[in-house]
Amino acid sequence: MKNPLRSEAAAYRFLLGTIVYFAAIVLASVVGGRWWGVGVFALLTAAAAVWFFRRDPVAPPPQTAPRRRAVEGEKRILVVANETVGGRTLREMIRERSEGVREEVLVVCPALNSPLKHWVSDEDEARDAAQKRLDASVAQLRAAGINVRGEVGDGDPLQAVEDALRTFGADEIVISTHPEGRSHWLERGVVTNARDRFAVPITHVVVDLEKEREEVQHR
């Protein structure tokens, strides 16, 4: 939602709109009577609501590409994962990608938060939880000999990727999610939107944590 009073010019336009809105209602009431006034009120309110919610969406930002000179034999992988950051499938995938090259892996764990807490910038708890998951995952990857570091990112995974690309010139982005049906990110089209927004090859990894847990228990 766009705040109609975020600048003086917007507030001024809002004032002009209010004048027209109430002038029409008053005029209809005076000329046609009370029910005409109510009718114009309902009509204008509905029209205003439709206009407000069906305005053209904000144009998507241009594709973001990291600025970096390619170095032969070196590969930088940006991994974005939240709850699946500790998943075995993801670790194995990163290991595969790192075979035969000098790899540098940056794992970004978005600090997912509730909308209310996000709006009031209360994200300490979300960052702490993300940091704990990240620490465990990075420790496992380092134990496997991968050159990796981790960062807690913005709660919006796409923003987290964009933030990371500003300082980390990635050759590939790996987005890890839960399987279809359980993943909020897939429901929101994070992978598709990331492919539109970033000029970097993107790999989608599905991590089924429940299945992995069952496999561990059966061993």
Add this chain to the structure above:
Amino acid sequence: MEAHAHAAHADHPPIANVSSRVDARVLGMLLFIASEIMLFGAFFTAYFFIRVSGSDEWPLPPFHLPVFVAGVNTAILVTSSFTMHWALQSIKRGNRAGLRAGLVLTLLMGLTFLLTQITEYARVGFAPHDGAFGTIFYCLTGLHGAHVFVGLTILLFVTIRAFRGHFSPAAHHGVEIGGIYWHFVDVMWIVVYSTIYIL
């Protein structure tokens, strides 16, 4: 895999990061507007309750509202929004004289509105304790009057700063924020005037 050490950053200085979190000023303005809507909404709820539960006649006999005088006052307040907008547009173009003239005119018109409202209170012929009608009339118009007073105080400081040489085409945040508040006060008055005096 080869163990190696890399610099933390790529071969360029990091670009200033802009997070997706809501801008503090925008958030502040949103919360402020939300609180104001709730405040006025509470008073309007009481007003509409009285109108719906009362008789068809409004204002309730034997009261009369000075619709014409309040209409002239409305025109003055709306005009003051135009001069406020002119003041801001002037400083955006580097026209300091326009800024000062616009602010002084806005201040004077706001002051005229407030003085006219006080005069109206003295002559309207009923008091806040004369039934629910009198109470809600004074509450709604008084609440708005208090907002006008706050707006005038903000405008006064903005005007003083303008005459002391503050603000420029690049830095006029004080005028912008004051202008937003003033337009909001005007919008609320149009709602108050339309519902209490006319409809």
